Amino acid sequence: MPELPEVETVKRGLEPILMSRMITRVELRRANLRFAFPDGFVGALEGSRVLSLARRAKYIVINFEHDLSLIVHLGMTGRFTAITASGKNNLGEFYFATGSGMTADGPHDHVVLHLDNGTKLIYNDPRRFGMMDLATSSALHEHRLLKDIGVEPLGNELSADYVAAKFKDKSAPLKAALLDQRIIAGLGNIYVCEALHRAKLAPTRKARTLKRGDQRLDNLLRHIRDILNEAILAGGSTLQDFQGTDGEKGSYQQRFLAYDREGEDCSCGGKIKRIVQSGRSTFYCPTCQK
DNA sequence: AAGTGAACCTGAAGGC
DNA sequence: TGCCTTCAGGTTCACT
Structure with missing residues (x-):
């Protein structure tokens, strides 16, 4: 679904929620989205602290300490929902609802990231065209998903x-x-x-x-x-x-x-x-x- | 090699 | 109401 502006909007929404937070626990509700989650996915993310977020093409990149990055693509129907102590905050395509009693049990809630401040960040994707993969931050541009991507249209390289x-x-x-x-x-x-x-x-x-x-x-x-x-x-x-x-x-x-x-x-x-x-x-x- | 179409998967909407 | 078909913001693989 989302094209560059929507992905940028989601990335900006995730920033204040994830910045400097540590992921304490990762729940995977299935083995794959578009392709299988990589080996060690949960273990690598648990205990990692977020340094920054970026966007490249339609990919959101979450950079962690220790040279670790998480690459996320929303596919056609991917969305993030954050459930904080004060209620539910939707970051993607969804509806707004409040109430700390909301749970992450939607039929297509595939990934839940638990943060060190009690926030739960849920990735939901009915069609599962989305993708998540781990990368080495310092070699991000060599990752198979990113290496052949062309110039950013809003950057100076587009001429x-x-x-x-x-x-x-x-x-x-x-x-x-x-x-x-x-x-x-x-x-x-x-x-x-x-x-x-x-x-x-x-x-x-x-x-x-x-x-x-x-x-x-x-x-x-x-x-x-x-x-x-x-x-x-x-x-x-x-x-x-x-x-x-x-x-x-x-x-x-x-x-x-x-x-x-x-x-x-x-x-x-x-x-x-x-x-x-x-x-x-x-x-x-x-x-x-x- | 480049270009087109099918495949991946689920849900919503429209026709009958 | 319900069944069936078509279509959907993306990417990638398999053909010609």
């Missing part, structure tokens, strides 16, 4: 020249190229649709048609950055029931101009169309996106 070089000779549709995490990190189906709509570029166009020096490429990158920043400010989107840290609903969904708007009017007078590209829905306006 038109970089993208043009990656798109050169690419016959894949622009939509597919933008979803490729090896080129730009963190873009997902929604924000790619929205950015292409804002940039008035057809998702079906071959990536290589945007060449070095083409102003439309600068324009597209500007829209990508803008849309991600706006979404982060809004606390992520609310497809279904995404919510920010404090139970406040993310409000970005209301601003979608193309995504999930099949048949509706585009501001240009055309109609939003839904097509399928590499197995995923693309929403765009054939009238103004060229």
